[in-house]
Amino acid sequence: MQRIYNFNAGPATLPLPVLEEVQKELLDFAGTGMSILEISHRSPAFEKVLQEAKADIKELLGIGEDYEVLFMAGGGSLQFSCVPLNFLAAGQVGAYSITGSFSDKALQEAQKVGTTAVVFSSKAQHYNRVPRPSEIKLPEQCAYLHITGNNTIEGTEYFQYPETGSVPLIADMSSDILSRPFDVQKFSLIYAGVQKNIGPAGTVVVIAKKDFLQGRPKNLPTMLNYEVMLDNDSLYNTPPVYAIYIVGKVAKWLKAQGGLAAMEKRNRAKAALVYAALDAHPEFYRAYADKDSRSIMNVTFGLPTKELEAEFVAQGKAANLGGLKGHRSVGGIRASIYNAMPLAGCQQLADLMEAFWRQHK
């Protein structure tokens, strides 16, 4: 068996110690005589998994009793609909900051539900940056401001969040959740498909102020109603047991690494290696993102020709660096360097970039 450095954007690399634990206990979970794939979601063994996962995520984020952690299904894409269905009432305006393809999809789902306003868009500049806080002006009767914390496809990330005063701030953090500390108190609701930084495909973690989730419209489809999920502690129906179990293990791994401050240090060091290689040859490697919006999770860039880009991906693959091809909508190269990507993987990528430049300059 040879494990590769996996730069895929999601599903993405997971910590090897987590995978080894999962493998070890696959036939008999916690002495139950059953696999985690087989145990009842109402069993004490799973209840422990669920409560520990929630508690560990709250501990990592430094949040207390006023916030709840929920696990839902359907990915970020279903959350795009849940947000306006739950929070965009008639007479209100849902405000959206459009910084990438997924922001745009979130907006489109809201447009089916009610009135929306685009308060920032870098679409005409190929989503090259996120807004500065001062650029955001909220409309009257604003139900919420929705932002995308990290733009996976384009490689940009917010490091300063907008100030919204009494207007609820909602964020899709699918691709940077638990990668660094931030002030959760600014947010009324955060959602994140877990398949990038903290788990396998199959669940979405929702972190929200409890009182924000209360009083939802009664006629919503039950499975899209945040209040029902809150009242049932994510167990209204059978949840994605396995995905929650792995998120729980990743959360424990993050704690063992030193928590989010340690992860930020490591993630910034990883990103610095790759960006340094990029900036060393700006006439050859063309960065997609403006410098002050550069994501520390997804590094995106182009080479002089499509042929060179294909050759770069191929050389990466040959050197056990997988998943470097950019998203089909933007092309080029994308290196996703989430929590579980080791520094050594980023170093090898930086080395490849230098060597490739020497070959083709």
Added chain:
Amino acid sequence: MQRIYNFNAGPATLPLPVLEEVQKELLDFAGTGMSILEISHRSPAFEKVLQEAKADIKELLGIGEDYEVLFMAGGGSLQFSCVPLNFLAAGQVGAYSITGSFSDKALQEAQKVGTTAVVFSSKAQHYNRVPRPSEIKLPEQCAYLHITGNNTIEGTEYFQYPETGSVPLIADMSSDILSRPFDVQKFSLIYAGVQKNIGPAGTVVVIAKKDFLQGRPKNLPTMLNYEVMLDNDSLYNTPPVYAIYIVGKVAKWLKAQGGLAAMEKRNRAKAALVYAALDAHPEFYRAYADKDSRSIMNVTFGLPTKELEAEFVAQGKAANLGGLKGHRSVGGIRASIYNAMPLAGCQQLADLMEAFWRQHK
């Protein structure tokens, strides 16, 4: 490690050879150098998994190109909403046959969307049976008839499906899917949370006539629109990769067992053992379901007192027979004996029933 006989209703027992395969390849799937938990849903390796799972399910069911197999998220509970949102237009009536708690939940979601009619209900008789085909009279302007193929909580099952003529027949088959052959051609759409008979919690398989899925309303939440799932081959967003992978393995295991005819033979033999033990002492074991509606997937019964029921569950547990406690809404005993439950497990349960009766008669 001691594996138990797991009679839980779902998540439920899975075939041991499937679990062993999953365990073996957990760190490196199909030579990719990545875990199945880490691979991209757009990778050739996963594409193969998805297409084989679909093809194997179609082969098991004996269906052709006019049907599609989709994988969705959110469980049967989200399908309760998807069905009326997709198919119940203004001026139409959604017909529901109410044979258990889950039928009733499906109805409640439809009532939020449009006009409904209850064409059969055994609710007043504690859901003791399913209807005979002749009992069902459909309303005018009927959009569809929705049935629950097997009632997990109550232990009843349809063995003859209603005749609906040109009215689409839709079924929730979460707890009997792929347990025996049936005429799929009668159905326009079947959905099944996979966590009972064919996989772990985390995905729903939808089997539907392609032309039934076309022409859906454009303003639905995208993730609830069957046509979008059809057009994107279940890959509109990141699907629950791991759950689909295991369903695919279970489908291959079912083929290796001889397909659905062989499974029916085995499942009927298993059920016969347990029902024979039940019927041997009708003054002691009280069957919940009418004889001609008895499920071959979930056997439900009561004992003379709650104390005896608790003692029965405890003796089962001590003998490595787990998960025998009935659903909290009905109490008593429930033995779920899905595809992966071996005959030996049912024999041990029948033996326990006989011995327990001798102790307490």
